[in-house]
Amino acid sequence: MALSPLLTDLYQLTMLYAYFKSGKTQTASFELFVRELPKNRNYLVFAGLRDVVNFIENLSFSKEDIDYLYSLNLFPDDFLDFLKDFRFTGNLWALKEGEIFFQCEPVLRVEAPIYEAQLLETALMNQVHVASLLASKGARIYSVSKGKALADFSLRRTHGSDAGMKAAYSSYLVGFVGTSNVLAGKELKIPVIGTVAHSFIMAFENEKEAFKAYLKAFPDRGILLIDTYDTLMGLKNAIEASRETGIPLKGVRLDSGDVVELSKKVREILNEEGFKDCKIIVSGGLDEYEIDKILKEGAPVDAFGVGTKFGTSSDSPYIDFVYKLVEFDGRPVMKTSSGKEMFPGRKQVYRQSEKDLITLWDEKGEGEPLLEKVIEGGNLIKRLPTLRESREYFLDRFNSIPQELKNIYVEKEYPVYFSKELLKLKRELEKEIKEIKWKGRK
């Protein structure tokens, strides 16, 4: 379902009306980018394009929306009539879904009559932010996983339902194998994963009875949670339950305690008892630091279920995306608010060998251009890749970035250069604004 056009900041609508009233309909270009990467992030992963396109294609005000705006006593009737037929008629450029990006690089550019381009800001930012935030956190977790399977278990503690869907989506994009979120399975066709909780065990007379009941219900997916009372006793009960029912034990899950120590012991017992094929799954409070530690200490874990710390990107819970006007009516623009510098003009990003170059759009840079046109005149002009295709794309791109960026313990800045033309334009505009300030202050 498309987002409501009212999922926006009020000032987008008051500006829209002020543009309407002053007859401002010239073409504007806005770019979405990050000035500096957040702490603990040496790279970011672009995600959310499908939601952006879906929002843009379906952007229109319903009768109830117009009635609500009318009730605010802010807007005159002729403007509300204008909103009734509002559609996006402009162009959109974007990085490919799953692309790796860095500081100052535009991930989207919107080009449209200024009131249309402005109106997109809040929803675009909201959607790209959460999807890219979680993809970027997920990529760090993937980077330490040494080929072990990762599953998204975060839904219960993501910031609401939309974030829960994005967590499933973005984690699969960056190499996870599935999610516990059933709705994401249905709507995004992501493999769904899950077995039992502690409450299930507690609802039976004893642990072994609970295990037997679960094995009988899912004879092909016999994965049991063994730490409700005591992990090693749980393992013994799981083995007995498997033997007594004749149903194979496919896996055991550990959700608490010293999982390095316990997983080694569990593996040893499983092997001794003839359960060599039984997998060990670990969950509970995991993130890239914890998984890295567990694997480096030689824990024989086959899969990890990753929850809260992934689903809230807890060590760095936001990215300072900004959506800035870079060109208006053919003229490059910039603001100079203190601490908020930016580069003027429409830009392109070129990926070169272990560095990126940002140029003005009309220059020809060397390397691989990253922004491509997705929407023209309000219409999608290319098939968007499926999530599986984007996942392949991410995995390929992630392979090719410098290894040192993937060290989760060290902050390292990837080199992003600016073309001479772009630097010259910035200097010229800075000079121009300084002169205006000089005159303005007198």
Added chain:
Amino acid sequence: MALSPLLTDLYQLTMLYAYFKSGKTQTASFELFVRELPKNRNYLVFAGLRDVVNFIENLSFSKEDIDYLYSLNLFPDDFLDFLKDFRFTGNLWALKEGEIFFQCEPVLRVEAPIYEAQLLETALMNQVHVASLLASKGARIYSVSKGKALADFSLRRTHGSDAGMKAAYSSYLVGFVGTSNVLAGKELKIPVIGTVAHSFIMAFENEKEAFKAYLKAFPDRGILLIDTYDTLMGLKNAIEASRETGIPLKGVRLDSGDVVELSKKVREILNEEGFKDCKIIVSGGLDEYEIDKILKEGAPVDAFGVGTKFGTSSDSPYIDFVYKLVEFDGRPVMKTSSGKEMFPGRKQVYRQSEKDLITLWDEKGEGEPLLEKVIEGGNLIKRLPTLRESREYFLDRFNSIPQELKNIYVEKEYPVYFSKELLKLKRELEKEIKEIKWKGRK
């Protein structure tokens, strides 16, 4: 719109089927609580009850949901038939919306046939988590605001659309005066607030022209953003624009720079120029620490717009809520996983003078009982308060908690006691489980 019943972890459905297959239909009680408060939080604010009730009342599987579950090849037809008619038939107890709560205190209890109660877990946690997380962060901001107006500007950087709605809701609940989120204005009847962005200024020939255009569009709401190029030059242009149009300047907004220094200077100039009634609004990277600092340094700010750090609860981006089985078929239960202790049995919380007491449900404690029955036999049995009523309730309760808890710089634990009966029951169950373990290990 109600949440999908598939917005859940797969294991809720696999457990449901295992209960179905083993004929487990006994009554279970689950309680939702927090073992320890998160860092930087001396209290939490309960929010999200309306979404929980809405989810429970509308819980049913659509044909598409059943078709998807069928496609997973996990569940037999008789179970899917059973799901078609699934409804919640149990009871719900909850704190009042806007209640202050502490470690170990149940905020909700669900009592129902175990498969029904289990199925609610993920969605309940997802919704109560984000609403309470943001209410708790918002309350800290409110606690330092010294009566200045606070507005929620977080939508662009919340974790998705649902979190954006919860940010507007929860901030209003804890004393904010409005939100920039227009959809929240429409759906939750929260006052909406907003003026212009930097891009608006940049789209005009010069700053003064932009200001005049905006004043003409909103002659009753002349609030101008003055830091696009240079704050003091912006102020001069704003004053001139007001004089030249004859439209009063209601406020100026500062979004960058040293706002303490600048706001003092801006106030001085406004007063000198005869704009004594013009308000000063500050935004940009604010949280409770920043606002406290700004006000303590004597900045003459009238209102604050609070964004990203509030909307992501950035210093403490999750709360470890858990939903635990506490009674099954009339028998109190608990798990003993390492580091995850809990209290067995159905409980009540009593608020006493500057301390709380947790008892077993059937005891009679002293003080004010906090949990009340909301849903009985699947039906809502009392009118839920409006958001405005809950806001009043919060403000009243917040007034009455010890002042030292509101010190944002010092962690302080509020005393929560347990009744003798409850402690005795816990000891007995621990002993029982230890004996089982002893036997189990042999």
